[in-house]
Each structure stands twice: as structure tokens, then as C-alpha cells.
Amino acid sequence: MNKLILASASPRRKEILENFQVPFDIIPANVEESIHEGEEAKQIAMALAFEKALNVLQYCEADDIVIAADTVVYKNEIFGKPLNYEDAYRMLNLLQNDIHVVISGIAVMQKSTDIKIVDFESTKVKLKKLEHERIQKYIESGEVWDKAGSYAIQGKGSLLVDWIKGDYFNVVGLPISKLDDILRKYFKIELM
Ligand SMILES: Cc1cn([C@H]2C[C@H](O)[C@@H](COP(=O)(O)OP(=O)(O)OP(=O)(O)O)O2)c(=O)[nH]c1=O
Known part of the structure; x- marks a missing residue:
């Protein structure tokens, strides 16, 4: 089987992929994650995922399959x-007591076949009403810093969530079911 390379420094993406029986290596991507005004969220997430995968592709063997993702709220x-x-504080205050979407762009590519797939997944999340003190306490818990939207659904942020509609793993950063679709369709690889 061709080697899978996860182009990510995110421990969450690693943990999600580790749930499956496929071996993979990690090479974090080195890209400037700039957001351009006026672009749609899904375009930004897909463009950044694409850039991350392309960045890592240069360090890979021709048959390696590079996977990258980018998550925005x-x-x-x-x-x-x-x-x-x-x-x-500003983010959590704007997001609380309302519905938002979490969008992850996903890019999968291989040098030898020149296959470059980019797609996205979107999950709706409703956050509970959060009082000033609760937002403060949550930020002080320290888990907000490297998370899009300033919360982690997999951590203490789970207490802030009222409901979600869609793929939970997409919120955590890797739309695993969409990734499986891509790997099966274009690379004949099964995560199952
Ligand atoms: C909304 C949400 C985001 N996140 C995380 C997922 C992503 O790691 C992060 C968004 O940042 P990203 O830029 O998507 O990823 P990253 O910089 O952490 O990792 P890399 O580019 O090396 O792959 O927010 C959670 O862990 N839980 C959540 O509930």
C-alpha cells in the first residue's frame, strides 16, 4: 500500500487518524495561514488545506499520499x-447562544499520479447561552489558544455545546468520513 502522510502538526488530526488500521507518517506543513477578506469560508478552508498538502508533497516519495486539512468557524x-x-472573548461572545458552522477543507494528493483532490465538510454547532463569568472561566482553562473559534468540542468546550448536526470529527479538525470517501474513490484505500 502507498504510504499515507498526514501534513499536520495538530495532535487532534493525528489522534483521529490513529483510530484506523492504516499506518501513516507525519510531516507538518509550513504555510502562512493568511485569510483574505471577501473570500468564503469554504474557499479559505479548501485553499489552506490545498497549500498545506502541496507544501508537504515536495518532501515525499512519488507514491506517497499526502493528506492535509484546515478548519475554520x-x-x-x-x-x-x-x-x-x-x-x-470576542469570538465566544459572538458565537454563544446561537448556531454557527465549522468548515474543514481537506486536500489529498499524490505526485506520481498527479491526483490533487480538494473538498470540504461542514458541521452545524449550537452553543449554549454563556454568561460573562463562564466565558472568562473557559478561556482561563487554557484550551482555547490553538482552536479555531476559541473552543474545543473534544475538551471542556463540550460543556458549552447545546447540539451539533453533522460529522463531529469535522469539528475536531479532520472530516474522517469525507477522507475515507476520497481515499476509496481515488486511491482504492479503505480506512475500515
Ligand atoms: C472548533 C474546533 C477546532 N479545533 C481545532 C482543529 C484545528 O487543529 C484548529 C484549527 O487550526 P488549523 O489551522 O485548521 O490546524 P492546525 O494549525 O492546528 O494544524 P495543521 O495546520 O498543522 O494541520 O482548531 C478543535 O480542536 N476543536 C474544535 O472544537
Whole structure:
């Protein structure tokens, strides 16, 4: 089987892929994650996932299959990772008591076949109403910093969530079911 390479420094993406019986290596991508004004969330997530995979492809063997993802949160505007305490507070205050979408772009590519697939998955999340003190307490828990939208559904952020509609793993950062579709269709690889 061709070797899978996860182009990611995210421990969550690694953990999700580790649930399956396929061996893979990790090579973190080195790209500038800039968001351009006016672009749609799904376009940004797909463009960044594509750039990450392309960046890592140069370090791979011709038959290796490179997988990259990028996750953004969207509600009227695009929320990436918080820059500081105020930014995290602003995001959580805007997201609380309402529905937003979490969009992950996913890119899968291989040099030898020149296959380059890019797609996205979207999951709706409703956050509970959060009082000022609760937002403060959550930020102080320390888990918000490297998370798009300033929360982690897999951590203490689970307590902030009212409901979700769609793929949970997409919120955590890797749309695993969509990835399986791509691997089966284009590379004849089964995660099952
Ligand atoms: C909304 C949400 C996001 N996140 C994370 C997933 C992503 O790791 C992160 C968004 O940042 P990304 O830029 O998508 O990824 P990353 O920089 O962590 O890793 P890499 O580019 O090396 O692959 O937010 C959670 O872990 N839980 C959540 O509930």
C-alpha cells in the first residue's frame, strides 16, 4: 500500500487518524495561514488545506499520499485561532447562544499520479447561552489558544455545546468520513 502522510502538526488530526488500521507518517506543513477578506469560508478552508498538502508533497516519495486539512468557524465572519484573551472573548461572545458552522477543507494528493483532490465538510454547532463569568472561566482553562473559534468540542468546550448536526470529527479538525470517501474513490484505500 502507498504510504499515507498526514501534513499536520495538530495532535487532534493525528489522534483521529490513529483510530484506523492504516499506518501513516507525519510531516507538518509550513504555510502562512493568511485569510483574505471577501473570500468564503469554504474557499479559505479548501485553499489552506490545498497549500498545506502541496507544501508537504515536495518532501515525499512519488507514491506517497499526502493528506492535509484546515478548519475554520463561520458565523457572519470567519473565526480562526484567537490572537489573545480579548480576541477569544470576542469570538465566544459572538458565537454563544446561537448556531454557527465549522468548515474543514481537506486536500489529498499524490505526485506520481498527479491526483490533487480538494473538498470540504461542514458541521452545524449550537452553543449554549454563556454568561460573562463562564466565558472568562473557559478561556482561563487554557484550551482555547490553538482552536479555531476559541473552543474545543473534544475538551471542556463540550460543556458549552447545546447540539451539533453533522460529522463531529469535522469539528475536531479532520472530516474522517469525507477522507475515507476520497481515499476509496481515488486511491482504492479503505480506512475500515
Ligand atoms: C472548533 C474546533 C477546532 N479545533 C481545532 C482543529 C484545528 O487543529 C484548529 C484549527 O487550526 P488549523 O489551522 O485548521 O490546524 P492546525 O494549525 O492546528 O494544524 P495543521 O495546520 O498543522 O494541520 O482548531 C478543535 O480542536 N476543536 C474544535 O472544537
